Amino acid sequence: MDESFRLFPEEASNLARDCDHLLYYLLGVSVFFTLLIFVFVVYFALRYRRKSDNEVPPLVPSPLSLEITWSVIPFILLMIMFFWGTSVYVKMKKPPADGMQINVVGKQWMWKVQHPNGAREIDELHVPIGRPIKLMMASQDVVHSFFIPAFRIKQDVIPGSFVTQWFIATKPGVYHLFCSQYCGAEHAKMIGRVIVLRPEQYEAWLAGAPPDEPPAVAGARLFVTYGCVACHAARAPTMAGLYGSRVQLDNGRSVVADDDYLRESIIEPGAKVVAGFPPIMPSYRGQLSEEQLIDLVAYIKSLGAGASTEGGVRPLPATQPANGFSPDRAPNYPPARQTPGAEPVEVEHGRLGGRPDK
Numbered sequence: 001m002d003e004s005f006r007l008f009p010e011e012a013s014n015l016a017r018d019c020d021h022l023l024y025y026l027l028g029v030s031v032f033f034t035l036l037i038f039v040f041v042v043y044f045a046l047r048y049r050r051k052s053d054n055e056v057p058p059l060v061p062s063p064l065s066l067e068i069t070w071s072v073i074p075f076i077l078l079m080i081m082f083f084w085g086t087s088v089y090v091k092m093k094k095p096p097a098d099g100m101q102i103n104v105v106g107k108q109w110m111w112k113v114q115h116p117n118g119a120r121e122i123d124e125l126h127v128p129i130g131r132p133i134k135l136m137m138a139s140q141d142v143v144h145s146f147f148i149p150a151f152r153i154k155q156d157v158i159p160g161s162f163v164t165q166w167f168i169a170t171k172p173g174v175y176h177l178f179c180s181q182y183c184g185a186e187h188a189k190m191i192g193r194v195i196v197l198r199p200e201q202y203e204a205w206l207a208g209a210p211p212d213e214p215p216a217v218a219g220a221r222l223f224v225t226y227g228c229v230a231c232h233a234a235r236a237p238t239m240a241g242l243y244g245s246r247v248q249l250d251n252g253r254s255v256v257a258d259d260d261y262l263r264e265s266i267i268e269p270g271a272k273v274v275a276g277f278p279p280i281m282p283s284y285r286g287q288l289s290e291e292q293l294i295d296l297v298a299y300i301k302s303l304g305a306g307a308s309t310e311g312g313v314r315p316l317p318a319t320q321p322a323n324g325f326s327p328d329r330a331p332n333y334p335p336a337r338q339t340p341g342a343e344p345v346e347v348e349h350g351r352l353g354g355r356p357d358k
């Protein structure tokens with residue numbers, strides 16, 4: 001097709017074709033019925049127009065078979081839309097477990113991206129083809145929306161929670177990245193590029209990017225500088241094995257410790273209090289940037305997942321070693337690469353060191 005004119009963006013992800021086929025169906029049904037109705041409107045207007053001033057039309061009872069037909073057929077067509085749409089939606093919203101996690105933080109007016117080894121980029125996203133990529137996204141300020149038309153993904157990024165999106169890029173190339181929610185004066189400049197590479201090209205790109213700390217290593221450091229370790233080594237629950245486990249709360253309920261639970265535990269510790277512990281943890285609202293929250297969560301994740309995601313209850317604190325914190329767990333992660341001669345990237349040291357005042 002002529003590159004300068006296309007009705008649809010390229011199909012460059014595993015989700016694109018499903019999304020397009022559904023759209024063709026919706027378009028097909030809409031166009032068919034629009035034309036059908038239009039044609040009949042014109043035809044009936046001519047055929048049954050009033051021919052003389054005192055003409056009284058005969059009363060025509062509508063046949064039952066016709067009533068049933070025009071109820072049942074649209075019903076079936078709409079149910080196909082519903083079930084097909086749901087299945088595509090569910091597929092789009094359920095990342096496979098083996099995905100490679102890339103962190104994305106939206107802020108006025110840029111997309112900040114961090115790769116698993118720590119490499120960062122702004123308004124650009126390099127990804128390898130053929131590998132499930134899970135984006136863990138957060139907003140530092142207002143609602144943004146992460147939109148890659150060629151992948152058919154568009155996900156609102158809402159302040160105050162993590163959102164995820166996944167895809168497998170299928171076609172090397174350079175694609176548009178937009179923010180598709182009006183987010184302030186320079187919203188229109190919140191655009192970028194997605195660069196889809198072959199796996200070996202991606203590795204080469206990573207190797208050439210300025211080195212930086214992987215999120216879990218940065219998180220381990222934050223755990224110390226923000227004083228978390230002071231409590232969580234003794235008076236508070238251990239972080240080891242927490243991720244993915246089922247946490248017993250003091251109100252008798254239980255929750256699975258996923259990304260959002262960890263986030264909430266740090267920002268609003270009072271919302272869900274772990275059974276058997278006093279609610280003494282201070283809130284870190286406003287003290288940690290989204291990136292630091294992602295780092296802390298990555299660190300807690302690196303301390304090991306719970307025995308089982310469903311129903312796996314961690315043993316009560318008394319039966320655990322008091323010290324859940326072990327800084328030497330973090331280096332399990334690939335250490336930040338040191339490219340000889342390259343300047344290490346600034347890791348926002350300005351924000352560190354602020355201990356909670358409570």
Ligand code: HEC
Pocket residue numbers: 223226227228229230231232235236237238242247257262265266269270272273274277278279280281282284296
């Ligand atoms: C003043 C002591 C104290 C400090 C400082 C503290 N916490 Fe806590 N934290 C607690 C206590 C006590 C609990 C259990 C009661 C609750 O849920 O509020 C807890 C619960 C948690 C939980 C939920 C744990 C679970 O088992 O479900 C997480 C996650 C957590 N803290 C992370 C952090 C992080 C990250 C920091 C540092 C940024 C931190 N805490 C700082 C005392 C503290």
Ligand SMILES: [Cu+2]
Pocket residue numbers: 106109143144145179180181182183187190
């Ligand atoms: Cu935006």
